[in-house]
Amino acid sequence: MKFERNHLYHIYNQGNNRERVYYTKQNYLFFISKIRECFSQYVDILAWCLMPNHFHLMVYIKSTETVVQSERENDNSMIKRSLNNSIAILLRSYTNTINREQGRTGSLFRQKTKAVCLDPDNGFMPAWYTVTGLTKINYQNDDSQYPQMCFNYIHNNPVVSGLVKDISSWEYSSVPELLGLVETNLINRKRVEEFGLKLYPSDEPIGSADPIGSYLPQLPFSFPEQEHCP
Numbered sequence: 001m002k003f004e005r006n007h008l009y010h011i012y013n014q015g016n017n018r019e020r021v022y023y024t025k026q027n028y029l030f031f032i033s034k035i036r037e038c039f040s041q042y043v044d045i046l047a048w049c050l051m052p053n054h055f056h057l058m059v060y061i062k063s064t065e066t067v068v069q070s071e072r073e074n075d076n077s078m079i080k081r082s083l084n085n086s087i088a089i090l091l092r093s094y095t096n097t098i099n100r101e102q103g104r105t106g107s108l109f110r111q112k113t114k115a116v117c118l119d120p121d122n123g124f125m126p127a128w129y130t131v132t133g134l135t136k137i138n139y140q141n142d143d144s145q146y147p148q149m150c151f152n153y154i155h156n157n158p159v160v161s162g163l164v165k166d167i168s169s170w171e172y173s174s175v176p177e178l179l180g181l182v183e184t185n186l187i188n189r190k191r192v193e194e195f196g197l198k199l200y201p202s203d204e205p206i207g208s209a210d211p212i213g214s215y216l217p218q219l220p221f222s223f224p225e226q227e228h229c230p
Contacts, residue, residue: 001115003064003083008046008118008195010150013091013109014054021053021098021108028172031055031094036186038090041066042083044188046147046197047154049173051161056154058118058147060191087113118146151197167199175199 003009015021022028028050035057039045043059065082095108158170167175176182178192178199 001084001087001113003061003115004117005061005064007061007120008147008150009059009061010116010118010154011057011059011087011113012055012115013113016107016110018053019108021055022050022172023098023102025171027098027101030097032172032184032186034090034094036184038086039083042086044191045174045186046188046192046195047151047174048186049154049157049170051157051163051172056157058150058154060188118150147195148197152200155199 001011022031031050035045035048039057039059042063042065043061045057045059047056047058049056061083063083065080067078068081091109091113098108099105155167155173155175158164158173159167164170167173168179168181174184174187177184177187178189
């Protein structure tokens, strides 16, 4: 994947053969903790959603690489690590954990994680693109609305998939934090506001529905403390 600084990207992957990748609540929370640790130096997260067999992230790229200490034994040197490498580390670490837990072997996710730039320099986006095996997004509005449409799409995944009736009921997305129901310290609210992104209750055209307000019920869950990566 090619990333450029100061741009928005939609990053996603799914289980091999569309198989489940999160089996328990602790699996979801462990993956969230890995996102926090492995991504924080590279990106600001604007939206995220974990589904039973895939995940979505909407991020603003701050840096494409960082300097970390070598993981080799008796080697205290500092090395460069790219965002691509950190994504691979996250997925590999999570896969190893699930394989041990579930008594399985082999890859858990598809080999290639996908990333789509939502605000390219040329100001042009394709009329549509397909997230293989997941769904199709149709872009029929002006370029400035692509980030909002992706924001809507990510948060409405659980509703479209029939897992819940409204986006606030899905525990494993950025909706609860955006509504102030929990504090995960995973999303960057200032960046969300900078792009003028709003939560909408359905995948309707922008402007056809009012943004979700603060009337939604409290959700009974919490998130784990930060863990080291890998």
